Amino acid sequence: AQSVTQLDSQVPVFEEAPVELRCNYSSSVxxxxxxxxxxxxxGLQLLLKYLSGSTLxxxxxxxxxxxxxxxxxxxxxxxxxxxxxxxxxFCAVSDLGAGTASKLTFGTGxxxxxxx
Amino acid sequence: xxxxxxxxxxxxxxxxxxxxxxxxxxxxxxxMFWYRQDPGLxxxxxxxxxxxxxKEKGDIPEGYSVSREKKERFSLILESASxxxxxxxxxxxxxxxxxxxxxxxxxxxxxxxx
Numbered sequence: 566a567q568s569v570t571q572l573d574s575q576v577p578v579f580e581e582a583p584v585e586l587r588c589n590y591s592s593s594v595x596x597x598x599x600x601x602x603x604x605x606x607x608g609l610q611l612l613l614k615y616l617s618g619s620t621l622x623x624x625x626x627x628x629x630x631x632x633x634x635x636x637x638x639x640x641x642x643x644x645x646x647x648x649x650x651x652x653x654x655f656c657a658v659s660d661l662g663a664g665t666a667s668k669l670t671f672g673t674g675x676x677x678x679x680x681x
Numbered sequence: 682x683x684x685x686x687x688x689x690x691x692x693x694x695x696x697x698x699x700x701x702x703x704x705x706x707x708x709x710x711x712x713m714f715w716y717r718q719d720p721g722l723x724x725x726x727x728x729x730x731x732x733x734x735x736k737e738k739g740d741i742p743e744g745y746s747v748s749r750e751k752k753e754r755f756s757l758i759l760e761s762a763s764x765x766x767x768x769x770x771x772x773x774x775x776x777x778x779x780x781x782x783x784x785x786x787x788x789x790x791x792x793x794x795x
Contacts, residue, residue: 571723574721597782599783601786606788606789607788607789608685608771608786608787608788608789609724609771609773609786610786611783611785614782614783616782655723655724659782667777667782668714668726668729668739669714669724669726669784671716671723671724671725672723673721673722673723674723
C-alpha cells in the first residue's frame, strides 16, 4: 500500500516571496509522482509529474519539484508567487508497473494563500 | 483539448433519494474514476472502471454503485442518499497507454443531501 503526507494544511505567503509545499510518500515499490492544483470551484489540473529521469521536474506556471528517493519526498517550489497562485495543491503517487490497475493516492492537500 | 464534463455543478437532494451523477469524457480513455473530496481528507477513490462494463471498488465504495455501459460515460449512483454523502464529487479519466499515467479531471459536482 502507498500513502502520501502533506505536512502543511495551509501555507500563507506574501506575493513575490518564494514558497515550498512539502510532500512525503511511502511505498514498497517504485512510483510515479504528481502535483495537481485546484483553483476555487474547479476540478484538478496537472501541474507537473515525475516518471523517470531527471529528479528536477519543471511544470506549468513556474512551478518545479524535486524527487528525492532517499528521503521519499517530492516537494513543490516556486521562486516568486503571484496572487493568482492562491489555490489548493495536491500531491499524488501512483505505483509503477501496475498497468491498468495503477491508481492515484492523494495527499490531504495544502491551501496556498498569497496576499499582497 | 481534453475534456471531462459532469452533469451538474451543484445538486441538492433529500435523504433517501436515488441520485445519479454523470461523467462524460471525449478522449477515448479506457479508465475512469470517481472520487469524493472532503476538507482535510483530500480525494478518496470511490470506484473506478478499467473499461466498458468493468468496475472495481476503491477505498470507500459503501453506499455507492457505478455503471459504465459506454466507453465515454461513467455514472455514480447513490442508491439511498444520506447526509454523510454531502460532498464534492470529482470524475477523472485516463488512458493506460504510453507513460503518461496522468488523470484528467472534471469540474466537480457539489452534492448536498438534506
